[in-house]
Amino acid sequence: AQSVAQPEDQVNVAEGNPLTVKCTYSVSGNPYLFWYVQYPNRGLQFLLKYITGDNLVKGSYGFEAEFNKSQTSFHLKKPSALVSDSALYFCAVRDRDNYGQNFVFGPGTRLSVLP
Amino acid sequence: GAGVSQSPRYKVAKRGQDVALRCDPISGHVSLFWYQQALGQGPEFLTYFQNEAQLDKSGLPSDRFFAERPEGSVSTLKIQRTQQEDSAVYLCASSLTGGVLSYEQYFGPGTRLTVT
Numbered sequence: 045a046q047s048v049a050q051p052e053d054q055v056n057v058a059e060g061n062p063l064t065v066k067c068t069y070s071v072s073g074n075p076y077l078f079w080y081v082q083y084p085n086r087g088l089q090f091l092l093k094y095i096t097g098d099n100l101v102k103g104s105y106g107f108e109a110e111f112n113k114s115q116t117s118f119h120l121k122k123p124s125a126l127v128s129d130s131a132l133y134f135c136a137v138r139d140r141d142n143y144g145q146n147f148v149f150g151p152g153t154r155l156s157v158l159p
Numbered sequence: 160g161a162g163v164s165q166s167p168r169y170k171v172a173k174r175g176q177d178v179a180l181r182c183d184p185i186s187g188h189v190s191l192f193w194y195q196q197a198l199g200q201g202p203e204f205l206t207y208f209q210n211e212a213q214l215d216k217s218g219l220p221s222d223r224f225f226a227e228r229p230e231g232s233v234s235t236l237k238i239q240r241t242q243q244e245d246s247a248v249y250l251c252a253s254s255l256t257g258g259v260l261s262y263e264q265y266f267g268p269g270t271r272l273t274v275t
Contacts, residue, residue: 048201078263087162087163087250087266087267087268087269088252088266089266093263095262134201134202146204146218147264149194149202151200151201152199152200152201
């Protein structure tokens with residue numbers, strides 16, 4: 045079975061500072077990994093994905109994430125946080141070798157960027 | 160272009176009532192997913208369609224939940240005899256391709272169901 049952990053319920057960071065939102069995963073096969081962001085009263089928006097290839101993935105709005113197979117992690121990062129980045133962030137995994145379509149989402153991390 | 164739309168955005172139902180939630184995916188998207196998101200939680204998979212075929216319904220919590228996509232575009236999630244534990248946001252997502260190539264999903268704004 046696949047699972048995703050986001051160990052921090054809440055991350056606070058000052059505007060202009062770098063931010064990291066952590067994600068670790070568990071799958072029996074090889075993973076497809078995703079980050080989504082959710083703003084209040086809005087649906088989830090796709091940020092970036094890791095499918096194969098380069099372990100450092102760049103996505104929307106200046107976000108990036110690094111796939112680390114040995115640590116089974118896919119942490120989301122941004123060099124300089126903006127107040128507008130404040131939102132709920134979800135990591136998700138799909139087992140590449142399982143042809144089912146079940147995406148598993150983590151519980152979410154609330155990011156607050158303080159001015 | 161138009162994204163995924165869902166209606167109604169908010170639904171209040173008395174316990175025991177039946178409800179129907181609609182999803183209009185992005186035109187041409189092959190795959191359609193339904194998720195349930197409880198307050199403060201991540202979305203949990205309910206069911207998946209590839210065109211009109213329901214290929215995975217392993218996440219449906221009980222036989223009171225039923226989903227269909229008869230023409231391979233619009234989908235309806237029906238909940239019969241609603242219970243208070245059904246209160247949640249129901250998210251619909253679509254993806255351009257099917258099978259192992261369905262990478263990112265595009266989500267609708269959700270329907271917030273409150274059962275009183």
